[in-house]
Amino acid sequence: MGEKKRAIWVFGDYRNYFQNRVTLQLLSRAKELAAKIDAEVCAVVFGHWTDEWVGDALSHNPTFCGVVGESIAHGADKVYLTDHPRLAAYSMETYALLMERLARREGPEIILIGATAFGREFAPRVAKRLGTGLTADCIGLDINGEGLLVQTAPSFGGNLVAEIVTPERRPQMATVRPGTFQEIPHDYVRKGEVKRVSMPEGLPADRVHLISSERFLPRERKLEDANVVVCGGRGMGSRKKFAKLFELAELLGGEVGATRPVVYADWADHDALVGQAGKHIRPQILFSFGISGAIQHTAACNDARFVIAVNKNPNAAMMKRADVAIVADASQLCTTLIQELKRRIR
């Protein structure tokens, strides 16, 4: 019998599927990493009512093929699927136990999980059960000369960016922030294998029960996917002045981002937070109004194509890294831009 192929696993976090593309982004990066270590890419899906999706996945129905088909279309060579009524709602304990058992049986080289609210809770539990390390909130992944996963993550309060490897323990585990990698275009003709994994007998009862859940209406556009982001910081001066950024973003067809002090002051929702504790953005154009440019913020907007910064301090870090740096009052310049755009867009 030939040697078993090494595997990179991506946990299929699909409940927020259409809003949250992190699983698909991870599959695409996993595919690139797998090529470097001659491994296969596997998605792991736990849930209920996934049966018809499997049928569709295998017949390559391009209109709706659910999480299994989408995983294959986005780079998975294999999907491990456990379908059971107990998995209809996310259950931290059961999911962690299932992942542990499956990983012990199959021995993946690497497990990648999205740093979503669920992933951040789930991944450490799985790592603990498997007795391995975990790098949380990675902003980069690569393979080094020794074939080890290099996990790039902010550390020491975000003041340093560290490259972490797991030389001894297996699997090598990381959570990755949504928006860090770009998903590859789907390919519904791609073929993959679906391995059904039955629910083990005698699982301990969940200690946490879901009583009810409520779906937040998705925002039409998302900060992580926006081509234009208008980001504001404490230098905007007040909540009222900050509100002008929404008008500007609307005129530019963009989204509003914010720094931590702004979110703490309640000038913007937590949803708008850009940075280590918030979203990673990669717009074509980033406007930065009254932002100093602390690493905890800039680490998440380094992928912006073109940066226009407005600050009264020409030496602010954000001004140094901008393509265009305008020394001005942020709020006043915002007003001028809005007036000018309104005059021109008729």
Ligand SMILES: Cc1cc2nc3c(=O)[nH]c(=O)nc-3n(C[C@H](O)[C@H](O)[C@H](O)COP(=O)(O)OP(=O)(O)OC[C@H]3O[C@@H](n4cnc5c(N)ncnc54)[C@H](O)[C@@H]3O)c2cc1C
């Ligand atoms: C563990 C940890 C995690 C963190 N995570 C995040 C995160 O995810 N996101 C984040 O943003 N921060 C984060 N921070 C905080 C971060 O370190 C900075 O404190 C924060 O980004 C600063 O926000 P700011 O630029 O809006 O404010 P400030 O640093 O106060 O900068 C305000 C800027 O506005 C300029 N200014 C003032 N008045 C005007 C004016 N009238 N016109 C024009 N410019 C003006 C000033 O010159 C200054 O450059 C984190 C910190 C820690 C320790």
